[in-house]
Amino acid sequence: MKALMKTKPGFGNLHLLDIPEPVCDATGIKIKVRYSGICGTDMHIYHDSYKSYPPVVIGHEFSGEVVESGKNVKNINPGDIVMVLPSIAWTCKNCMYCKQGYYMFCSERRSIGSGVNGSFTEYVVVNKEMVYKVPSTISLQEAALAEPLACAVQAIEELTEFHAGDWVLLSGPGPIGLLCLSLLVRKGCNVIVTGTSQDLTRLNIAKELRAHTIVDVFTQDLQEIVDELTEGVGVDVGVECSGAPSAVNTSIKAIKKLGKYIQVGIIGSDIEMDMDSILYKQIQLYGSYAHSMQTWEKVKKILSTNTIDLKPIITDVVPLSEWERAFEIIESKECGKVLMYYDFEE
Incomplete structure (x- = not known):
């Protein structure tokens, strides 16, 4: 499958490469990415002003369909439409911040799209703690905004x-x-x-x-x-x-x-x-740095009750093969949220 990767430190160094499909283990959930939003963080990674761990597939705001779930996974099944909490791809789970739900401050934390392979590709495997079913009240495109919405919810609802x-x-x-x-x-x-x-x-x-x-x-x-x-x-x-x-x-x-x-x-x-x-x-x-576990509980309620309109914020939907054009749109600022989708035939 194709993936947009940060291949080494420094300005730019983003390339579409062929990589193997990820393997789903007993506790993993394999998701076919439907829409993935380009975040300001992705632009900072492009400009090398945000820490990443190349070589790594970037992208972390996404929605998709479950295609496989590990034998130890309960309540998430193939066919489920899901959104993902990307910031806890790896945390220690034992420090005081992890125990309080403030995973962003875990010194060992790695996030999808900067510390481990992310969503600018076809398939992603995540752990079960990261997956939330998409409410029937919103579309897959809107569901891709769950993570940036969480950032806004913490800033406006919690501080x-x-x-x-x-x-x-x-x-x-x-x-x-x-x-x-x-x-x-x-x-x-x-x-x-x-x-x-x-x-x-x-x-x-x-x-x-x-x-x-x-x-x-x-x-x-x-x-x-x-x-x-x-x-x-x-x-x-x-x-x-x-x-x-x-x-x-x-x-x-x-x-x-x-x-x-x-x-x-x-x-x-x-x-x-x-x-x-x-x-x-x-x-x-x-x-206000990203979000916490309690933030995601609020996000689920907001999305399930459809109390804010996300549609006007999504202005461009671009195929992954045209990622350079998508990044140029963002650099021009003539857009709201730009989403990408996988368009390569295997």
Whole structure:
């Protein structure tokens, strides 16, 4: 089967190669990948600004159909349509973080798509703890967004409280930002979404998802807009999803005294941060790194009740054979979530 692999460290080094089909052991579940989303992490791996363990098949956001389950696997059978928690391909299961469900902080953790072979291919074998049946309320394409939705759920539902009527500044209208927006709108928040002139497509999706205001920071004065909307007080919460260094201090400046700041986007480099404003405004600062076991329980409930609309966020579906075009679409930012599907005949 074909697979898109990071073959060695350094910029680029992604190649479509022939590899053997994975073998399903007694505790494994073999899944035929139907749709796999391209994540910001995949782009960081491409740019060599996120740790990976090449040679490795990249890709970790996916849905698919079970084609084989090991003899020790219960309740997951061939034919089941599933989504996958990719971050626990390998954890120690014994450290304090694993025992509390905060597997992201396990020092031995390896994730699908960076530490072990991932989903930009035809078949993946995973362990039974990673597999969740897809609710009948959503499509296979929407199910491929389960993992990025989990990232948004932790940031918006678990770290702190949001209230109806809150003003929220959301920087970065990429897929994670749009998912955060959907959750915030569901809470009744007034969300100001910022992007650049390159983000016009994404900002229009944000408007469709009922953002209160969209702002092009290249052509509009964000602080002036925030002051006008909040009567000079500032936003209650800043949610930074872009990973752009310039967005950090811009967000902090817009936050009110005793406000909150949540970092969701990966910046990938050291930056200078306005710590004095955090001090003088007494801003509460949060980092949101992926998700936990309790997050996935919330994701299942959200998807099974169909309480947010994921369809507008999916803008492009591209065959794996055209992965370079798919990556170019993401680099251009003229898209929401880009999915890929396996299109090679064996």
